[in-house]
Amino acid sequence: MASHRKPRQRPLSGGTVRTAATLALAGAATATAFEGTSQADPRPTPAQVEAQVDRLYEEAEAATERYNGAKEKADEAERALDGLRDETARKADQLNAARGALGSLAATQYRQGSLGTAVQLAMAADPQEYLSQASFISRAGDRNAAGISSVRRRLDEVGKLREQAAGRLADLRTQRDELAGRKAEIEGKLATAKRLLAKLTAEQRAAYEARSGVAAPAAAPQSAPPPPSDGSRAARAVAFAHGAIGKPYVWGSTGPGSFDCSGLTQAAWRSAGVSLPRTTYTQINAGRRVSRDQLAPGDLVFFYSGVTHVGLYIGNGQMIHAPRPGSTVRMAPIDSMPWAGASRPA
Structure with missing residues (x-):
């Protein structure tokens, strides 16, 4: 019988030992690396949180101005659509009146035993198709021709108005879709900023709000000038x-x-009787550009490279502005934000 002895294992050679050791070390290093990546990211410092929040608020304000622009276009499209619908209704009433008059003429012809083109038009299921295919106007009597011509003209008018209204409705739907996207973008950035601020202690948040101008000031700046009282439009805007x-x-x-x-x-x-466009990037071009050393009360002052923030200059290096969500309208120095330019409404 054959014996069932285990085969003898040969000892590892030097090269094999080194290879095994290398693989073991590599595996240990890999395990260590995975353990390191599984750990939570280090908590951001207050300075890092504040920088991220500042960036998010600036981006949210830029998105707000884009939202304002899209809303202005949507409002304009809606007004135009309402006007087209009103005009279409008026033209449709006129068309019905013209067709009614033509129908009366057709009834008279029928009673007289003359079933003319007017009757055919009044009874047609599709008057527009009938009119486009017929070549009878020159053969009809003067009264028939005038009535038929009036109906044809008014049908064309109503058809064109309805086409324009359909185009405006498509524009309005596009603008509303853009509004929804802008709104979601703004709300997302503000929610992220709120979550980041929640990582700060109450003392850190208070210090940040004081530095960023979000916290309500205890009192008006000492250098803030009183509102001008010369009765000018700029004075009324400042008031x-x-x-x-x-x-x-x-x-x-x-x-x-x-x-x-x-x-x-x-x-x-607007309170001073001057109509300005809705957004920062259109307001800056709504008046005469002025340099920083020529500022006068009532001038519009703009900030950031994208012209995403605006305030109203009131003199002595101060402005009144609405800073950002969580804040209120207040006075602030114009050198508290990156300067972009100024304009003076006409």
């Missing part, structure tokens, strides 16, 4: 801004109970 101090910032709002930055400046100048 309105003074009256808005303390009202909350709400993105997309133009008053009277709350404002965003361009909503405040638009409302202030």
Whole structure:
């Protein structure tokens, strides 16, 4: 019988030992690396949190101005659509009146035993198709021709108005889709900023809000000038801004109970009888550009490279502005943010 002995294991050679050791070390290093990546990221410092929050608020304000622009276009499209619908209704009434008159003429012809083209038109299921295919106007009597021509003209008018209304409706739907996207973008950034701020202690948040101008000031700046009282339009705009101090910032709002930055400046100048466009990037081109050393009360002052923030200059290096969510309308120095330019509404 064959024996069932285990085969003898040969000892590992030097090269094999080194290879095994290398693999073992590599495995240990890999395990260590995985253990390291499984650990939570280190808690951000207060300075890092503040920098991220500042960036998110700036991006949210830029998105707010894009939202304002899209809303302005949507409002314009809606007004145009309403006007087209009203005009279409008027033209349809005129068309019905013209067809009614033509029908009366057709009834008279029928009673007289003359079933003419007017009767055929009045009884047609599709008057437009009948008119486009017929070549009878020149053969019809003067009264028939005039009535048929009137109906044809009004059918064309109503058809064109309905086409225009359909185009405006498509524009409006596009603008509303853009509004929904902008709104989601803004709310997402603000929610992220709120979560980041929650990582700070109460003392750290208070210090950050004081540095960023979000916290309500204990008193008006010592150098803040009184509102001008010369009765000019600029003076009336500044007086309105003074009256808005303390009202909350709400993105997309133009008053009277709350404002965003361009909503405040638009409302202030509207109170003085001057119509400004809705957004920061259109307001900067709405008047005459002025340099920083030529500023006068009532001028619009703009900030950041994307021209995403605006305030109303009131003199002595101060402005009134609506800073950002969580804040209220207040005075602040114009050197508290990166300068972008200034303009003077006409």
